Every structure is written in structure tokens, then in C-alpha cells.
Amino acid sequence: MSTILKVDNLNMLYTSGNRQLSVLQGINMIIEEGETVAITGPSGSGKTTLMGLCAALDNPTSGEITLFGNLINPLSEDERAVMRNKYVGFIFQNFQLLPSLTALENVMLPLELQGIKDAEKEAALLLERVGLKDRMTHYPSQLSEENNSA
Ligand SMILES: Nc1ncnc2c1ncn2[C@@H]1O[C@H](COP(=O)(O)OP(=O)(O)OP(=O)(O)O)[C@@H](O)[C@H]1O
Numbered sequence: 797m798s799t800i801l802k803v804d805n806l807n808m809l810y811t812s813g814n815r816q817l818s819v820l821q822g823i824n825m826i827i828e829e830g831e832t833v834a835i836t837g838p839s840g841s842g843k844t845t846l847m848g849l850c851a852a853l854d855n856p857t858s859g860e861i862t863l864f865g866n867l868i869n870p871l872s873e874d875e876r877a878v879m880r881n882k883y884v885g886f887i888f889q890n891f892q893l894l895p896s897l898t899a900l901e902n903v904m905l906p907l908e909l910q911g912i913k914d915a916e917k918e919a920a921l922l923l924e925r926v927g928l929k930d931r932m933t934h935y936p937s938q939l940s941e942e943n944n945s946a
Pocket residue numbers: 810811812817819837838839840841842843844845846
């Protein structure tokens with residue numbers, strides 16, 4: 797079994813104006829291949845902050861994050877974007893789909909950025925796997941009731 801994610805002594809301090817908020821203090825965590833992990837806690841306890849740091853979306857105040865053996869702290873913004881494209885799938889509470897692209901185009905986009913030749917075929921197969929075969933040309937606003945009312 798190999799290690800997917802390793803978090804070492806992670807600290808996150810938000811500064812807004814002259815106020816500082818320490819959200820994560822000394823977090824250590826290892827997630828192995830094949831594991832399913834739920835991070836639970838009260839609202840405001842730092843779950844989204846932790847997820848954002850683990851997904852290389854944000855930089856911690858201190859501590860180390862290793863994703864698939866790659867230490868992400870020293871990477872540039874562009875290098876972190878490559879890591880995210882290659883290794884991370886992230887479903888935000890509000891999805892963050894591009895509203896002007898169809899479901900198929902939304903799924904194709906990261907594949908095209910990776911330089912995958914058959915991006916359209918690959919995206920179609922992925923959508924089929926999650927039961928969206930007949931709705932590939934739908935826009936995000938047409939895909940779920942929840943999204944429609946947002
Ligand atoms: N960019 C930011 N700047 C300043 N403070 C922030 C920022 N993002 C989050 N916070 C604060 O950090 C704390 C942790 O927020 P976070 O969103 O990580 O919590 P959460 O556990 O995901 O909460 P919820 O269950 O409501 O989603 C909160 O007090 C929040 O107000």
C-alpha cells in the first residue's frame with residue numbers, strides 16, 4: 797500500500813487587517829491508497845481550509861504537505877496547478893463548473909489541459925460511468941434541481 801497524502805505539523809493562520817485567526821494547529825495525517833477518509837467537525841473548525849491545503853489550492857503558514865511523494869510547499873503556483881490537474885479531484889460545495897460549457901466540455905477541459913488526445917471520448921466514458929450519458933450536452937444549470945435553484 798502506498799501513501800497518497802502526508803501532512804506534517806500543518807499550521808494555518810489567517811490574517812485579515814490587524815486580526816489573526818489560527819485555524820489549524822499542528823495537524824498530522826497520513827492517507828494510504830484505497831482508504832476512504834471523512835474529516836468531520838463543527839462549522840468553522842477548518843475542514844475546508846485543510847482540504848484546500850491538501851489539494852494544493854492554498855499555501856500553509858507552516859508545515860509540509862506531500863502528495864504522491866511530491867512535497868508541494870516549494871512549488872510555484874504553476875507547478876501546483878500541474879499537480880492539481882494530475883492528482884486531485886475536488887468537488888466544492890457549489891461545484892465550480894463552468895456555466896457556459898456543457899457537462900461534456902466541463903469534463904473534457906482538464907483532460908485537454910493534460911494533453912490527452914481522445915479527451916472527448918474519455919470524458920464521454922466518465923460521464924457514462926456516473927449515469928450522465930444522456931445529459932452530456934446539458935449545461936450545469938440544467939443538471940440538477942439544486943443547481944437550478946441556486
Ligand atoms: N480566506 C480566509 N480569510 C480569513 N479567515 C478565513 C478564511 N477562510 C476561512 N476563514 C476562517 O477560518 C475558519 C475555518 O473556516 P473553514 O471554512 O475552513 O471551516 P469549515 O470547518 O470548513 O466550516 P463549515 O463546516 O462551515 O464549512 C473560520 O473561522 C473562517 O471564518
